[in-house]
Amino acid sequence: MSSTREVIIQLGDELIRKKGYNAFSYSDIAKALNVKNAAIHYHFPTKPDLASGVVRWHTESFDRFVKKCSAKSELVQIKMFLNYYTSIQLSGKVCIIGAFATDWNSMEQHIQEEVREFTGGVISWISETLSNGKEKNLLTFSGSPKIEAVKILTNMFAGAQLARITGNEDFSGLKNSIIEQITK
Amino acid sequence: MSSTREVIIQLGDELIRKKGYNAFSYSDIAKALNVKNAAIHYHFPTKPDLASGVVRWHTESFDRFVKKCSAKSELVQIKMFLNYYTSIQLSGKVCIIGAFATDWNSMEQHIQEEVREFTGGVISWISETLSNGKEKNLLTFSGSPKIEAVKILTNMFAGAQLARITGNEDFSGLKNSIIEQITK
């Protein structure tokens, strides 16, 4: 149960989402852990292996999130999802979907598949949550749940990116506007 | 007026928006132009100089866009803006704002300022166009023009990013939903 492996994933995730996949190197992680580069290669032979580990961590993390809030009302679930993105924005990161999207064409196909699957899962969850909420008359929106889900996701993940450039004042406005949109 | 300089900017722009700022090198451009690396350094001594040239090109390009559609109705202007993003998506690129946003913390402060100014200009233009359209009863939306502008921009620029991952079917749905939202 090497905890080093987990710490490497955490540091890799932070670097990918703060600096970008192609802007960090194994030595960034090695220096932070006070070990040699080869120690990182021991746990993750190649950089795509580390990327894969990071994506898997997000998949597991999102599964835990879904489980954690499954008992709450649909409105609360969506609000919790928006809060997750707020914490991303406040920590100066971007989400893993956005981080990989811009570097997409420099990523291995294998990693693309994993990111694709993760992203599909997130969109499905939002869609279903919106759909269930509408059925129970807890949520209101026009158009298909899928399109509404994509709208919310793009607002949030580009919101976190945009906040780096223009500051964070717009982000909370964006978030409130989404809640208004699906509750009025 | 060396056209090489312009071609380098075009190639640099394409590489930044297709592969990412940290995923391309001067040799990518040099090979495409069939010249030596040093020839690129002659026109743009450092990589941030090239990034600056690319951002300036986008600023001038956006100014031309604003001028070109200033005589049209506000609805048409917004539609033209959405069409611009559609062409980005179809060409497999992301917009310059999104491209720099994810690599933000690996960019020089000087470049960050230029991107910030460009982004501010884009948001202002959307806001004002929405605001004018509302006054003339051509457009309808709840909330402030600024928030609505940020919503549209995030939908579009994350939409182009997301389309890389999930395919382009969602993008047109997103676009239609925005038009519906501001016209009904």
Added chain:
DNA sequence: TTGTTTACTTACTAATTAATAAGTATTTTC
């Protein structure tokens, strides 16, 4: 206790990177 696995280090390679200096041919300017 012996052997094997784990988690590293040391030491290295080959490739790529951004960047510079010095030289050259062509064009432009005075």
Added chain:
DNA sequence: GAAAATACTTATTAATTAGTAAGTAAACAA
């Protein structure tokens, strides 16, 4: 026609990169 600017090439540097091979020390398993 001389001087200077333009647009490169050749050649090189120093740094960084991802990745590997071989060795080691400690924990663990039979």
